[in-house]
Amino acid sequence: MVGRLSLIALLLTGGCSSAKDDELAAAKGARSVLAEWSAVERLDGARRLPAAYADVMRDKAREALATDRKSIKDAEAGQAVDLVMDAATPGAAALAAAGTHLQQAVDRLEAR
Amino acid sequence: MKASGSLKLVADVRDLQIVDCEDCNCGIVDDIEFKGKPGGPLEVAALVVGPGGYSARLPGWTMRLVGWIAGRGAVKVPWDKVENVTSTVHLKVTAKEAGLARAEAQARRLLPGRG
Amino acid sequence: MKLGELFLGVLTAVGGFVDVSELVFMSQAGSRFGYALIWVVVLSTVGIMVFGEMSGRVAAIAKQPVFNLMRNRLGLRLGLITLIASFVSNLITCAAEIGGVALVLQLLTGAPMRLMALAATAAFIATVWFLPFKWIERTYGLLGLFMLVFGAALVAIHPPWGQIAGGLVPQVPHGLSTRDMVAFAYFAVALLSAVMFPYETYFYSSGGIEDEWGPKDLGINKLTTIVGFSLGSLLAIALLASAAQLFGPAGISPEMVGTVALQAGVPFGKVGILLALLGMLFAIGGAAIETCLANAYSLGQFFGWRWGRHRPPREAPRFTLSWILVFAAALVIVLTGVEPVELAEYAVVASILVLPLTYLPLLLLAGDPAYMRVHANGLLSKTLGWGFYALILVAAVAALPLFLLTSGGQL
Numbered sequence: 001m002v003g004r005l006s007l008i009a010l011l012l013t014g015g016c017s018s019a020k021d022d023e024l025a026a027a028k029g030a031r032s033v034l035a036e037w038s039a040v041e042r043l044d045g046a047r048r049l050p051a052a053y054a055d056v057m058r059d060k061a062r063e064a065l066a067t068d069r070k071s072i073k074d075a076e077a078g079q080a081v082d083l084v085m086d087a088a089t090p091g092a093a094a095l096a097a098a099g100t101h102l103q104q105a106v107d108r109l110e111a112r
Numbered sequence: 113m114k115a116s117g118s119l120k121l122v123a124d125v126r127d128l129q130i131v132d133c134e135d136c137n138c139g140i141v142d143d144i145e146f147k148g149k150p151g152g153p154l155e156v157a158a159l160v161v162g163p164g165g166y167s168a169r170l171p172g173w174t175m176r177l178v179g180w181i182a183g184r185g186a187v188k189v190p191w192d193k194v195e196n197v198t199s200t201v202h203l204k205v206t207a208k209e210a211g212l213a214r215a216e217a218q219a220r221r222l223l224p225g226r227g
Numbered sequence: 228m229k230l231g232e233l234f235l236g237v238l239t240a241v242g243g244f245v246d247v248s249e250l251v252f253m254s255q256a257g258s259r260f261g262y263a264l265i266w267v268v269v270l271s272t273v274g275i276m277v278f279g280e281m282s283g284r285v286a287a288i289a290k291q292p293v294f295n296l297m298r299n300r301l302g303l304r305l306g307l308i309t310l311i312a313s314f315v316s317n318l319i320t321c322a323a324e325i326g327g328v329a330l331v332l333q334l335l336t337g338a339p340m341r342l343m344a345l346a347a348t349a350a351f352i353a354t355v356w357f358l359p360f361k362w363i364e365r366t367y368g369l370l371g372l373f374m375l376v377f378g379a380a381l382v383a384i385h386p387p388w389g390q391i392a393g394g395l396v397p398q399v400p401h402g403l404s405t406r407d408m409v410a411f412a413y414f415a416v417a418l419l420s421a422v423m424f425p426y427e428t429y430f431y432s433s434g435g436i437e438d439e440w441g442p443k444d445l446g447i448n449k450l451t452t453i454v455g456f457s458l459g460s461l462l463a464i465a466l467l468a469s470a471a472q473l474f475g476p477a478g479i480s481p482e483m484v485g486t487v488a489l490q491a492g493v494p495f496g497k498v499g500i501l502l503a504l505l506g507m508l509f510a511i512g513g514a515a516i517e518t519c520l521a522n523a524y525s526l527g528q529f530f531g532w533r534w535g536r537h538r539p540p541r542e543a544p545r546f547t548l549s550w551i552l553v554f555a556a557a558l559v560i561v562l563t564g565v566e567p568v569e570l571a572e573y574a575v576v577a578s579i580l581v582l583p584l585t586y587l588p589l590l591l592l593a594g595d596p597a598y599m600r601v602h603a604n605g606l607l608s609k610t611l612g613w614g615f616y617a618l619i620l621v622a623a624v625a626a627l628p629l630f631l632l633t634s635g636g637q638l
Contacts (some may be wrong), residue, residue: 137534
């Protein structure tokens, strides 16, 4: 019974998830990852993080951004993510700036 | 209509935990076997324990899954081996004597260690 | 001696209250909606207290585990559906916890995550094989108390206590867009599910039988659930409030489990991060063991096997094989590369779908004088139990559509 209800719910709502929603979710995800990475760089710059932790967080942030990037079609936001991904060691300020571009993309997507 | 007699027994005892005389769990009452003739009184003959005992109570696909995991065997424990029935069914004999220790023994062989 | 036991029991409940799903969802909820969801955490905590106490009482009085009695009460078919559903939900949860532990170990050591997942699973199997039940519970529960650093971190950042207290009042924030309103509802359901995970009651009641509880232990049962879960809930609220204070304004809605540790890193630096990671390691590790054992308990009880960690592993061989295989299956899920955060999201949705099936037999059994004699549910337990059951039903119906409509809370 529960399984059947779940299936119906899945079919009913499955159609609601559009490419636009996927892009919005990815843009929001990338915006948060950039903010998380920026916080890590800021604290690491002040020598307040263990080295292993900071390194792993950077790697995880790159992985998460690479995944989100695939769904981001917005040119400006995509470029901001690419710039960060191409940089060997992006600083907290660069990451925060990229985050601003992502925020603008999120606003545009939400307005559509 | 209230269940009575043998129907009441089936409702009360079926799906209860079976515990042997050494207080070890040794299965669930999956079905009950009766004996008797048309027109005559029904008597409880045995407890049926094992996947083969509940195959008729499940949809086909579920039984295939259960059969794949646990097999389709069933063991009959004569009713006279039952000591009493509370929230569990207590046996007068050990699990081994009731024929209910085989699956545990097979599983034990897959584990490291002796004994 | 009794007082010491009680104290340890309460501490263990506190240290074991938070798991990877709570870490993720408390932080995301706080970051996104400030303090507005604190009341949901409190409400859910009362729910887990009610059902936790009930499951402990059933174990102490009926002396039979819930899954065992359930089959007799609800019949084979409904029992089997519950077994399969809770097994799948617990397995996903176990995988999320193992993934979380692997990630924390990676953050501590820098070693590859898959290697850490293998090492963690091996360590869990060794722990369950060699340690007695009480030691397993106590070791992970007490070492999970490193998580208290999150409480200290909240105090250190001087949050607006008035606003936090305001979050205790049931509310929906004003001025939310439709999209945000749906997300708010999703997070409310997710927090309810994360606090009331079904494995918790199965593990708790099976533990009661392992420890041979009787009527004399009913007081300890009540105190452990009320005091232990309340204090554990305060820890969860600290996570939510810290995230509201630190993450929300910075635009962080933690996408990575490791980010949660920053809550302690901001005020306390390296020491804070290390304590937070250690706390997370043991709290999530304890949950991994509990979810795995909950599955083995359910199987053993449903099919009437010998079960329990009070016996040497070879004396309950099918039970032992079950928990080893559950660990192995959860490890395989983690090794496929699914992110722990994603697994945690699936785990909370799967769990809320299972909760009505989980708690119905418990409610029926705890209220049945034939099993419980004078200890059957009184008016308060009955009212609270059925009230929460209605709430869980509504949440279960809404969970999947909300999950899909919000892309797992991301929209």
